[in-house]
Amino acid sequence: MPANPQVPEPTIIRLSAYLRALRRLEADEAERASSATIAERAGVSPEQVRKDLSYFGEFGRAGLGYGVPELRRHLARLLRADRELRVVVLGVGRLGAALLGYRGFAERGFRIVGAFDADPEKVGMRLGPHVIMDVQHLPYVVVELGAEIGILALPPEAAQQGTDLLVAAGLRAILSFAPTPITVPAGVTVRHMDMTRELEVLAYYLPE
């Protein structure tokens, strides 16, 4: 099933919460689960679960709920969580180095297959299992190792140039940590890891 452009992005974000809920339910050997059960574990309302899942076909049956293994498999396929996804990191400053060591990625099927920097002082350095490579090898590594996602961990002033390198290397999905807008050609998806946005949401809940 191809990505449905009609599906709102918040729904896609919630799908990953539903997938995690279903994995826990499956680990508990639940065969069926109501929207209320999934909703409680995902921290949303049962109506939201039903509405979100309705974008992808008819899964639930009135009074019977959802089949846990079937729905888990289907969501995993939608989110490509049924296969390993290979990732390259461009920019190995402090943030890039932190990302290379971040354990959350591997746990969910993302494998970093290359770390790149333009700084000759950094090229050849070892960081855990990674050896930092020169950016000129980026297109080769992307093709040879089948990388599909590029993580941009460059400072704002280098972000657009780095983006262009990732796109030229053939990547069609970019996660940017640079706090600046970047431009990509049609067909390339960009998401921004906006660390400040989360602080702004927290701030909303602070007492005045």
Place this chain on the structure above:
Amino acid sequence: MPANPQVPEPTIIRLSAYLRALRRLEADEAERASSATIAERAGVSPEQVRKDLSYFGEFGRAGLGYGVPELRRHLARLLRADRELRVVVLGVGRLGAALLGYRGFAERGFRIVGAFDADPEKVGMRLGPHVIMDVQHLPYVVVELGAEIGILALPPEAAQQGTDLLVAAGLRAILSFAPTPITVPAGVTVRHMDMTRELEVLAYYLPE
């Protein structure tokens, strides 16, 4: 105006996009702006803008749009963006060190006033303008420097203990970068910086 618990979280996330759009409009000396103008700059639909803003009162007038400076001021107040918010970082590994140098925070009024670690080897080390302090000084710094938000940058196995320290120090808002659930008492707000979630959303848009 206190935080309205009826407001959905995605609305709050979008408010910060509206605030950025309004700041740009104000810089362009726009006095009034339609929901369509704000929507275009924030990357959402005009209906969404109207619905989100309707939670906070009556701002727009049919045919006249929104008053740019008034709405900007109001959103800034809601998001506490009208004053500096002081932040402490607990855990100065690679990620913590990267956060101490992240320029996006200061640009939006968040100031890191303390960096803490339990490792005696790190305590006293200088990182840019910061000197890493021992965690035992955390409560003192929170009170004396008026810190309101704690950033948790510890590995998963230390995350809960670190959270307890932040709460005991008097913080009521925590942004966790640890890829693990944490528990807080009532009255404390936690947000998780889930770096994997963004990769999962990107994965959805990948070709199969």
